[in-house]
Amino acid sequence: MxxxxxxxxxxxxxxxxxxxxxxxxxxxxxxxxxxxxxxxxxxxxxxxxxxxxxxxxxxxxxxxxxGEITSNKPDSGNIDKVRFYVCPSCGNILVSTGSASIFCCGRKLERVLPTVATIAPKITVEEIDTDYFVTFDHPMTKDHYLSFVAYVKSDRVFLNRLYPEQSPTCRFPITTGGKLFVYCIKHGLSVYSGNL
Structure with a gap:
């Protein structure tokens, strides 16, 4: 030292x-x-x-x-570089818009990467007033459920936290051209691009 x-x-x-x-x-x-x-x-x-x-x-x-702190590169403002982290101990969901050192429960978390699209839950989208109402065909049991759904568009991240035995639905403001991120505790992260 x-x-x-x-x-x-x-x-x-x-x-x-x-x-x-x-x-x-x-x-x-x-x-x-x-x-x-x-x-x-x-x-x-x-x-x-x-x-x-x-x-x-x-x-x-x-x-x-x-004896030195390594700084991350400044955020370039590109929301497309959004990253999600899920703590395996407590289930906390953390988000960054670029590279970051994320810690929770004393452990460094790794970025959650999207999985193969074939295991992504089927979605149904309705427009209600000024929102998208999204329903997922997915179980919501204590052992198999959707932990979060995030809609990323432009300069915003709309994050919905979901819990076991809750209805697998959420709402987001209507904004076209975003990406929908869905995290299942068993199958990982899925991404839906384009218009909902």
Whole structure:
């Protein structure tokens, strides 16, 4: 470990969070001169302190231990690059519009990629007032259900969370030319392009 590099990063992150060395020390249950030593490059945090320190500073522990935070490339504004992530532990659904490091329940999540279209659920679309009313021919049991449906168009993502034993339906504002993403907990992500 490069203690000088890590110390500079800790100081930078601490200042970004408007924290004092004493704030960090009190949160970790250590003396504030210990934090000062780290920031001067005269030592590194004990291994037992890294998880809590990374939480306090709001950064990935591995990158902090390397002494540098890798930034993602700026979002180019192309909503077609939308990515979905599903936590295998708690079922959280996370969305990014470009490459990202997404973590949930202590694990780095991988992007959910679309599956073969032959296993995609059959859909029926009705126009009701100013919305599409979409119905899916899909079971909604505790072991096999649609977790989310998202309609992506232009600069927007309309996300509907679905639950077991709920009706497999959702509504979206009428906007033509979008893509419909449907996630089944057993079969993965399916994509429908073009007009609903």
């Amino acid at each position: 490069d203690c000088v590099k890590i110390g500079k990063l800790i100081a930078k992150l601490r200042k970004e969070k408007n924290l004092t060395q004493r704030n960090i020390a009190d949160a970790l249950g250590i003396q504030n001169k210990t934090v000062s030593k780290w920031e001067c490059g005269l030592g590194c945090p004990d291994i037992s302190l890294w998880p809590e320190l990374s939480t306090i500073l709001g950064v990935d522990m591995k990158q902090m231990m390397e």
